Amino acid sequence: MQTRQIAISILLAAAGLASSARADDACAADRDKLCKESKGRRAKAACMKSHESELSDACKAQRAAMTQAAEEVHADCKPDVDKLCKGVEPGRGRIRACLKSHQSDLSPACQQAIASIKAMKEKIHPDCQPDVDKLCAAIAPGDGRVLACLQSHETDLSAACKGRVEKRLSKKAAKTPAK
DSSP: OHHHHHHHHHHHHHHTTOSSOOTTOTTHHHHHHHSTTOOSHHHHHHHHHHTGGGSOHHHHHHHHHHHHHHHHHHHHHHHHHHHHSTTOOOSTTHHHHHHHHTGGGSOHHHHHHHHHHHHHHHHHSTTTHHHHHHHSTTSOOSTTHHHHHHHHTGGGSOHHHHHHHHHHHHHHHHHSOOO
16 A cells, blocks of 8 residues: 555655656756756656755745645545555556546545646646647656657647657757767
8 A cells, every 4th residue: 555655645746757758847957957867757756856956946835735635636536546556566657547536536625736736747848738738648657658648649738848849859869978
């Protein structure tokens, strides 16, 4: 049970620590400065945690708000996870996918907590969230899977998201050494 609680908190807290900079992302500059060499969401999250004392006040506030929201989701959704997702192995977004598949069965408290963290996430990462929700909801985040999903739906993307995806892909290509 402890593992499941940790998995929910980590998945939701990590949502606010995506690697690309956004206008409302108070941690973008700190992440670029302190964790430029870190690859992937988990590595960047670990890097940011290791540099906690060096982060700007705005970034610390954003991280604290995301952590608090994740704790609220954990507390408010724990009964739903225990009831609806019994036997689901934590990790790779499986708990989140389970909750999403039972969205209509979730308690009002869990639904509200999820809506609250989703609103925070959309404020920090606004460009593609509606496209991700519509086209890639079943894709577990990490290892570039969501970006690959968005790329595979290029013709269906909103203009803002298409621009963000192109920017991410060109940034990724620039970092990849020539063969």
